Amino acid sequence: MTGPSALVQQLAEGEHLPADWRAPFEHVDRARFLPDRVWARVHGGYAPVDRADDPERWKRLAYRDEPVVTQVEDPPGAAVALTPSSSASMPSIVARMLAALQVEDGHRVLEIGTGTGYNAALLAARLGAERVTTVEVDPGVAAAARRSLKAALGRAPAVVTGDGAQGWRAAAPYDRTIATCSVHDVPRAWIEQTAPGGIIVLPWGTTLRNGVLLRLTVDEGPEGPVASGPVVDDAAFMWMRAQAPPRDVMxxxxxxxxxxxxxxxxxxxxxxxxxxxxxxxxxxxxxxxxxxxxxxxxxxxxxxxxxxxxxxxxxxxxxxxxxxxxxxxxxxxxxxxxxxxxxxxxAGRPARTRFGLTVAAAAQHVWLDDPGTVVRAR
The missing domain is CATH 3.30.160.690 (Bacterial toxin RNase RnlA/LsoA, N repeated domain)
Incomplete structure (x- = not known):
């Protein structure tokens, strides 16, 4: 069986889908947010899969619990692409990140990295389109997401084309902020635009390892708002373009x-x-x-x-x-x-889930077990 119900069943059986998110996942069809050409992982890179040429394989990719590459930077016509630049995230990771966000009815959410629009659609199905704002740096990706969101939901959330590192101050403050791209230096705008007591969920990484999922809670500090919280999961996402490490390590x-x-x-x-x-x-x-x-x-x-x-x-x-x-x-x-x-x-070989991050106005630092136990200050 292949289709939206099969994907929901996979997520539920894997204990990835909280009860309060089941209805949005049943309502939002992932396939409606994928382009007609996607790229599947093969030996040595990513091979194109066209909906018109191989509809069954395309459909299987749409409803598997796997990430799907939706944009590459390689020359057109390349048999195997090497440089993905946008993707549809693995649905189980999407579900776990949304669970970590701890949204409640009436909350307003800022999403950084619209991508296909699937995550924004799930948020809109849960909270209402008028309570969701999503920012995408790539104009083409943003335009495609607007079309998909309107077609799937009737009323689309606000899709802003812009630099996600700047958030979207016009609609702030937000009760929740979620990023679907990895960062190392947490943008100050995300903290300033999230209301005190609000939560920011983001993939975080270092140049050596990308990455983990952080859940930061925003609080008032002596020099402005501070965000702090633990590593709660693993989440390796594409880097925010402005923070991406050099690709040619050698x-x-x-x-x-x-x-x-x-x-x-x-x-x-x-x-x-x-x-x-x-x-x-x-x-x-x-x-x-x-x-x-x-x-x-x-x-x-x-x-x-x-x-x-x-x-x-x-x-x-x-x-x-x-x-x-x-x-x-x-x-x-x-x-x-x-x-x-x-x-x-x-230190006792601590698990990565014992670490956390605090981001203040002047700097950010990683800590172990407690925000006062600094591992390395930036």
Whole structure:
């Protein structure tokens, strides 16, 4: 069985769909918000799927609990796309984020990142279109969402074409704010436009790991409103375009340069642990990673910081107890990562859901267990 009811059943059976959100998910048909051409994940990238050419496959993608790429930046006609720029989020993630938002009847909501319009439609079905404002940076994406929302609901929420980092002050304050793109630096406008006591739900990441889901509560502070709250889930979304890290991680390493050579006893597989990975991302800011495969199970972990021109490599060899390290630039990125891993281990290997974020007027900082226990201030 394929269709809206089958998708709702999948979400309910997976315990992703709270009872108060079931009716909106039954009312809003995800397929009505997807373009006629989407891209499905294949080996090496994303392959186009056209509704006219393969309607059954297109329909299966529409009603699976999977993300669907709806826009790419690759040249037209590419057999396999490499650079997605917009997508329809995985429905179970959509449902969990809406549950985290804790909306109540009468609430007014600001959404950052309209995308297809599906999330805005669910909010409108729950609260009423007049209580939902959604902001989209891409004019073409915004126009398509307006058409889909009007066709599906009759009355569309306000769809604003603009920079999501600026929110939409004209309709503020909002009781709830939700972002469907990842950020690292939480825009001040979101906090200022959310009413005291209001909630902001957003995907948050570091250049090393994208990402987790934060639920921040807004309160008054001595220098203006402050937002603070815990990590409540995982949520890897496309970056807000203005905050997206450089895509070519290896560009820094290709520049070469004099290296500091050493050996390490820390297995580079440590980044395979999501909790260690999250902590490292917090403590080693600006660091990105890539891997290169060698023969017989050997591989290389690459770390790079484009801002400082620093890079590091660690060569993994099966059955080895120590690994060759090269580091270049003013930052010793592998040394920093080793220190971050030591801190995480000594702190009891805390799960990422024990961390949180506080955003004040002057800075934001990550904390562990309590807002007073700062991990790293920005």
């Amino acid at each position: 560009a820094v390493a290709r520049a070469g340069g004099e290296t500091h050579d050493s050996r390490t006893g820390l297995d580079p597989h440590v980044l395979g642990d999501d909790d260690a990975w999250f902590a490292a991302g917090v403590l080693v800011p600006g660091c990105q990673w890539a891997t290169g495969q060698g023969p017989d199970g050997a591989w290389t972990l690459w770390l790079a910081d484009a801002a400082s021109g620093s890079w590091a490599s660690v060569d993994y060899e099966p059955d080895a107890r120590e690994y060759d390290v090269q580091q270049h630039g003013p930052r010793r990125l592998w040394t920093e990562l080793e220190a971050a891993h030591s801190w995480w281990t000594e």
